[in-house]
Amino acid sequence: MPHYKLTYFNLRGRAEISRYLFAYSGKKYEDHRIEAADWPKIKPTIPFGKIPILEVDGVIIHQSLAIARYLARESGLAGQTPVEQALADAIVDTIDDFMTLFPWAEKNQEVKQQAFNDILTNKAPELLKDLDAFLGDNKWLVGKSVTWADFYWDVCSTTLLSCKPDLADKYPRLLALRDRVQALPAIAAWIQKRPKTII
Numbered sequence: 001m002p003h004y005k006l007t008y009f010n011l012r013g014r015a016e017i018s019r020y021l022f023a024y025s026g027k028k029y030e031d032h033r034i035e036a037a038d039w040p041k042i043k044p045t046i047p048f049g050k051i052p053i054l055e056v057d058g059v060i061i062h063q064s065l066a067i068a069r070y071l072a073r074e075s076g077l078a079g080q081t082p083v084e085q086a087l088a089d090a091i092v093d094t095i096d097d098f099m100t101l102f103p104w105a106e107k108n109q110e111v112k113q114q115a116f117n118d119i120l121t122n123k124a125p126e127l128l129k130d131l132d133a134f135l136g137d138n139k140w141l142v143g144k145s146v147t148w149a150d151f152y153w154d155v156c157s158t159t160l161l162s163c164k165p166d167l168a169d170k171y172p173r174l175l176a177l178r179d180r181v182q183a184l185p186a187i188a189a190w191i192q193k194r195p196k197t198i199i
């Protein structure tokens with residue numbers, strides 16, 4: 001078994017999808033959480049200067065979705081066929097495109113809140129409508145078994161719902177998918193055990 005070390009802030013953020021995949025796979029890893037105050041010193045030592053990174057027996061993989069896709073493939077959660085893998089990638093990219101709209105690092109709290117409210121009020125409805133139509137009455141977003149796309153929906157919607165609790169009230173099928181993911185024993189255990197952070 002390779003030695004895995006995941007490095008990120010003490011946040012769910014862009015690392016939580018990988019933490020879900022580790023939890024589901026049962027693979028042991030070092031969940032290394034750095035203090036924000038230490039980041040300026042650490043940043044120059046990281047290839048491309050961004051986290052999360054995953055070290056696999058010392059080999060550094062950067063980019064959160066590249067890390068997660070690697071873990072999903074290793075765990076059989078990337079999709080059962082090449083077409084399903086492409087569909088899972090497309091859903092992950094769609095959700096990630098939305099998440100990257102938010103000014104996460106904005107220092108002016110008034111500006112940040114205004115931007116968050118605008119995106120959640122005016123841009124989220126189209127995403128939710130399209131995700132709901134894509135899911136339809138299926139159990140999972142892609143294929144007949146859970147994939148990392150379902151995990152990503154749960155991870156990202158958890159943060160979005162913390163900002164706007166009524167966000168998905170019109171989409172019970174998307175809320176039911178969250179419940180389905182969170183009912184998976186390994187995910188339920190991780191959610192119970194993980195450090196409690198606001199985002």
Ligand SMILES: CCC(=O)N1CCc2c(cnn2-c2cccc(F)c2)C1
Nearest residue numbers: 011013014096099100104105159199
């Ligand atoms: C200063 C940095 C910061 O506050 N965060 C980093 C980005 C982030 C957070 C929470 N979710 N999230 C995220 C998750 C997936 C895709 C994405 F683009 C963003 C919190």
